[in-house]
């Protein structure tokens with residue numbers, strides 16, 4: 375089976391172009407027994423319509439994957455692409471060999487949650503909890519406090535020092551180096567929380583992940599711009 379390996383800020387993916395079983399998805403994602411990735415991106419070209427599904431490392435399906443869709447767009451030669459996903463049609467624009475932009479096909483729904491820190495529940499196609507913290511998160515504490523949500527929502531921790539910082543814990547995976555959709559959810563939470571008013575252009579927020587930057591821009595639609603890198607391709611033997 376043909377595969378392509380890619381990553382967006384260390385959130386890594388295996389792209390495949392055919393149907394496979396859930397067991398094979400899990401095997402492919404396994405870092406010891408397979409190739410290893412946070413998500414498998416299944417992209418099937420149906421007479422020119424690109425139908426895309428995202429599968430977490432544990433075999434659960436995700437409705438949206440921001441870093442993943444940018445990687446898929448990077449794979450194609452075309453500047454503009456249109457992908458059909460469970461969250462709707464996503465338009466992508468390849469800006470150069472590193473940066474890709476995509477527009478969110480969903481109107482965000484944001485609700486405040488009761489917690490000791492400002493916390494928001496953000497639906498943008500997939501589900502996120504965004505927590506405003508003060509510095510690097512204590513994941514033992516956070517995963518303990520939000521244990522009832524871990525199988526249904528991604529948890530984003532954000533804080534502002536000289537810049538906006540973000541750390542991610544993904545449903546179906548655990549800790550990841552970045553989460554594209556989570557970063558859009560974080561921007562929505564910042565806008566809701568009005569914190570961006572003190573930070574210059576409030577419609578454009580750049581988040582610093584563990585290894586780079588992701589920007590979220592509010593125009594008519596919400597856009598994300600960030601890196602997408604293709605790192606390998608090959609054949610995987612399905613047994």
Ligand SMILES: N[C@@H](CCC[C@H](N)C(=O)O)C(=O)O
Pocket residue numbers: 385412413428430435436437438439440441442500501528544545546547552553554555556
């Ligand atoms: N890495 C992704 C998000 C993947 C989906 C998530 N784990 C879920 O189940 O919703 C991204 O870049 O958005």
